[in-house]
Amino acid sequence: MLAKELFHTILTTKLNVPDAQLTQWDTDAQARHRDLEPFVFDKKLVDEGAVYQAAAEALNVPFVSLKDKAIPKETLQLVPAPVAQAHAVVAFDTDEQTVSLAMLDPSDIQTIEFLRRKIGRAPKVFLAPPSDIQSALKAMHHDDIEEDTTITKYIQDAQKAPANTPEALRKAAEDAPIIHIVTNIIEHAIYEDASDIHIEPTETGVDVRYRIDGILSRVMTLPGHVHDGILARIKVLSNLQIDEHMIPQDGRFKLTVGAEPYAFRVSIMPLYHGEKAVIRILRENQRLLHLDDLGFLPGMKKLVQNAIDKPHGMILVTGPTGSGKTTTLYTLLNILNKPKVNICTIEDPIEYQMPGINQSQVNPKVGFTFATGLRALLRQDPDIIMVGEIRDQETAEIAIHAAMTGHLVLSTLHTNDAPTTLPRITEMGIPPFLTAFTVNIIIAQRLVRMLNPKEAEPYQLGKEELEQLSAMIGSDDLLTLFQKHGLLKNGSDAKASSVEQLTFYRPKQAQEGGGPPYKGRIGIFEVLPVDETLSHLISQNAHADAIKEHAKKAGMLTLFEDGLLKAKQGLTSIEEVLRATKE
Numbered sequence: 406m407l408a409k410e411l412f413h414t415i416l417t418t419k420l421n422v423p424d425a426q427l428t429q430w431d432t433d434a435q436a437r438h439r440d441l442e443p444f445v446f447d448k449k450l451v452d453e454g455a456v457y458q459a460a461a462e463a464l465n466v467p468f469v470s471l472k473d474k475a476i477p478k479e480t481l482q483l484v485p486a487p488v489a490q491a492h493a494v495v496a497f498d499t500d501e502q503t504v505s506l507a508m509l510d511p512s513d514i515q516t517i518e519f520l521r522r523k524i525g526r527a528p529k530v531f532l533a534p535p536s537d538i539q540s541a542l543k544a545m546h547h548d549d550i551e552e553d554t555t556i557t558k559y560i561q562d563a564q565k566a567p568a569n570t571p572e573a574l575r576k577a578a579e580d581a582p583i584i585h586i587v588t589n590i591i592e593h594a595i596y597e598d599a600s601d602i603h604i605e606p607t608e609t610g611v612d613v614r615y616r617i618d619g620i621l622s623r624v625m626t627l628p629g630h631v632h633d634g635i636l637a638r639i640k641v642l643s644n645l646q647i648d649e650h651m652i653p654q655d656g657r658f659k660l661t662v663g664a665e666p667y668a669f670r671v672s673i674m675p676l677y678h679g680e681k682a683v684i685r686i687l688r689e690n691q692r693l694l695h696l697d698d699l700g701f702l703p704g705m706k707k708l709v710q711n712a713i714d715k716p717h718g719m720i721l722v723t724g725p726t727g728s729g730k731t732t733t734l735y736t737l738l739n740i741l742n743k744p745k746v747n748i749c750t751i752e753d754p755i756e757y758q759m760p761g762i763n764q765s766q767v768n769p770k771v772g773f774t775f776a777t778g779l780r781a782l783l784r785q786d787p788d789i790i791m792v793g794e795i796r797d798q799e800t801a802e803i804a805i806h807a808a809m810t811g812h813l814v815l816s817t818l819h820t821n822d823a824p825t826t827l828p829r830i831t832e833m834g835i836p837p838f839l840t841a842f843t844v845n846i847i848i849a850q851r852l853v854r855m856l857n858p859k860e861a862e863p864y865q866l867g868k869e870e871l872e873q874l875s876a877m878i879g880s881d882d883l884l885t886l887f888q889k890h891g892l893l894k895n896g897s898d899a900k901a902s903s904v905e906q907l908t909f910y911r912p913k914q915a916q917e918g919g920g921p922p923y924k925g926r927i928g929i930f931e932v933l934p935v936d937e938t939l940s941h942l943i944s945q946n947a948h949a950d951a952i953k954e955h956a957k958k959a960g961m962l963t964l965f966e967d968g969l970l971k972a973k974q975g976l977t978s979i980e981e982v983l984r985a986t987k988e
Contacts (some may be wrong), residue, residue: 437698470537484506506529507537612626619854656670666690689757709846723818723847742761801834851985862910877965907973
């Protein structure tokens with residue numbers, strides 16, 4: 406990052422940002438516990454390239470944009486990967502005498518001199534924007550791991566799998582090529598922004614798949630005889646039983662990759678062709694989000710804020726596995742986390758460690774379940790309690806009574822939408838009047854992939870998409886929805902009289918080696934506050950349809966409608982919304 410004073414000066418004198426606006430951005434960034442520079446770039450409040458071009462002039466160094474440069478692999482690899490990551494430096498051009506280096510800190514003389522000696526050429530230093538540097542660093546790790554010479558050599562040399570004795574497996578786990586394979590699989594996943602790694606034995610080999618933005622895709626296939634060594638290495642890292650192959654095992658380990666600390670949650674499961682490993686990647690320094698970052702529209706945000714401002718009651722977040730419920734709960738806890746309150750959690754597992762919050766993890770092997778943990782937490786004088794998931798009647802009863810006795814309780818349930826959550830609680834054996842009295846708000850959610858702005862194009866809906874939409878929402882209702890939220894004020898949409906005339910966005914149909922069509926994810930939500938009328942309906946044990954009808958009359962947006970609004974804004978595509986909301 407640039408020095409704070411330089412960044413402020415560039416914004417005010419070069420980009421003509423008013424002082425009042427800069428003060429407001431500072432305040433918003435601090436509220437989210439973020440530095441100003443990444444905050445304004447993430448929000449696209451100013452152009453990153455323009456800022457760094459002005460900074461280059463101020464620092465009297467040349468500026469370079471790497472966005473449209475095709476950098477040869479051998480040039481990128483002139484700078485050792487650990488140095489490139491730790492010091493944010495990229496080699497982008499070279500000749501016999503010089504090497505051109507793009508840096509974030511052109512005053513880092515120590516690194517420049519080290520590279521002069523290491524490469525044996527005179528460095529020419531340029532200032533480049535952070536996003537350009539990160540894209541280039543990611544490219545360094547984008548090559549298929551199967552091309553790695555060390556891995557290839559091990560595959561060629563290893564004629565058979567190690568014997569399944571503890572000694573042989575441990576020796577295989579400490580073998581340098583196996584360590585190299587596992588390390589590269591993990592590092593490659595991190596640089597691809599994957600959330601999970603799947604290492605799956607098949608009849609003929611080992612498939613490695615990454616889950617990126619919620620979608621699983623195969624990235625490599627390795628020969629079957631390296632499987633036992635890879636699994637042994639993962640077990641050693643996770644402190645699991647290396648010679649146990651018949652029962653599931655769970656573990657954790659930590660690594661530092663590119664100067665950033667990561668935690669990895671491991672699950673080992675025996676399958677027909679051998680053991681499968683799934684590794685969840687947890688970024689320990691990941692910034693905590695704000696409601697705006699999650700994707701709440703202003704009206705929804707206000708309802709959620711009102712609910713967490715109440716001193717007691719329940720806030721429930723619902724949705725299937727992988728819909729972002731835990732992230733939403735952590736975001737709410739981050740807002741509530743003040744020195745004057747005692748916040749306690751019972752989780753399975755603890756995804757992120759939060760300073761100032763007392764977090765505990767269930768351990769069914771010793772009888773420490775959600776129910777027993779929740780009972781213990783109530784003796785810890787809590788003001789706010791977070792229960793990772795309400796799975797059974799006992800946990801539901803304790804959580805409900807905690808909410809009745811002056812605690813604010815946050816938790817999750819697995820239901821398809823907000824209205825069906827209330828009957829689900831009743832099905833768990835909770836009297837309807839208790840649910841009506843204690844539940845403040847229900848948030849249902851899904852995650853949709855965000856369109857990459859550089860790889861998106863405008864278009865009008867075709868016949869097939871129109872038919873799919875018509876089956877879920879009428880054309881007139883769709884136009885009314887967009888008009889109500891002020892999305893038909895500009896361009897050709899202002900004169901549109903039918904859905905066919907509206908402009909939406911999708912990934913470019915002609916992909917010519919560009920970036921990914923989708924990048925990142927955003928939530929779509931259904932927010933249902935429990936008002937007096939709804940409380941009365943719940944007490945009468947109303948059906949989910951009656952609750953949904955009341956919620957719609959009260960102005961609740963469904964998951965599908967919220968998704969359509971985000972699709973109209975160009976944040977995602979109609980295809981993504983249909984994928985995420987189909988039942």
